[in-house]
Amino acid sequence: MRILVIALIFVAVTLAGGTAFLVRSYLHTQQTEIAQQAPKIQSAKILVASSALPVGTVVTSHNTEYRDWPEDGVADGYLVKSQGEDPLAKIEKDKHIVRHALAKGEPITMDKLYASGAPGFLPGVIAPGKRAIAIKVSAESSASGFILPDDRVDVVLTHNLARKVLAENKKKLNINKLIVVENTTETILKNIRVLALDQKVSDFKDGAMLAKTVLLEVTPRQAQILATAKAMGKLDLTLRSAEPRSGAKTAALGIKRPPYTTDVQVSPFLSQIGKELSAGLPKARSVPTARRKSAPAPSPTITIYRGTSSATGATAK
Secondary structure, three states, X not given: OHHHHHHHHHHHHHHHHHXXXXXXXXXXXXXXXXXXXXXXXXXXXXXXXXXXXXXXXXXXXXXXXXXXXXHHHOOOOEOEEEOOEOHHHHHHHOOEEEOOOEOOOOEOEHHHEXXXXXXXXXXXXXXXXXXXXXXXXXXXXXXXXXXXXXXXXXXXXXXXXXXXXXXXXXXXXXXXXXXOOOOEEEEEEEEEEEEEEOOEOOOOHHHOOOOOEEEEEEOHHXXXXXXXXXXXXXXXXXXXXXXXOOOOOHHHHOOOOOOEEEHHHHOHHHHHHHHHHHHOOOOOOOOOOOOOOOOOOOOOEEXXXXXXXXXXXXXOO
């Protein structure tokens, strides 16, 4: 009896497995036939951005790629790779720059790019609402030529107007001290983007270039500040870190300093001699204000009437 039950179970399992195998084979055959009968979608390889490309980015094989695209979805202007034609090679050769920001996977068209050497490419590089202004630099004032496009810099102004202003207003401010300060340095603009060096925006050998002018991207207000600063004194550029470090603030050291630096603050000699010479000068005298004498109070009077006549006189105190 037990052997019969085991045999029936074995037969049932075998039949179930065979049925499942036959059904699976049938479905696979049907799917294969349907796939063979379906029309094949024709595709083309178009150039797309492999990562987000902001304005001013140089287009290279590192930030772009060719991707399969349905042929019926290829719009006019898409850069299609075909046998014997590679649009990316020409773009890299002419050093094209992104004119309008591209999202990752977005098809690239020539109207979104600028050739770096073509006339009129710069307006496409400047961010909306910004302006471009140039300043003269030297190796000393531009971090030895290691400032390059897309770097961030601070603009530092050095001038000698402080002594003149203090001297002209000495009497008005009631100052009776020796004015030692001659030069003042202050940071007037921070975190400014560099657009170009001379007439170049790319292709810098050894990662440096000694330029005569630097083109900066600024707001309209910052452009006015920079234009005025040119007439005031000497301008220097300080290169900022690519990733600003948190902390390291002056206030954290317990020292509160003004946002400028004078020669007296830099030189201990000038600071000390200024104190010693000022200590020997007489203190400024305050000019006394004249007191106005009040008018004397009128003496009390009395009037005496005698018939039709009267007499007035002061009373005795």
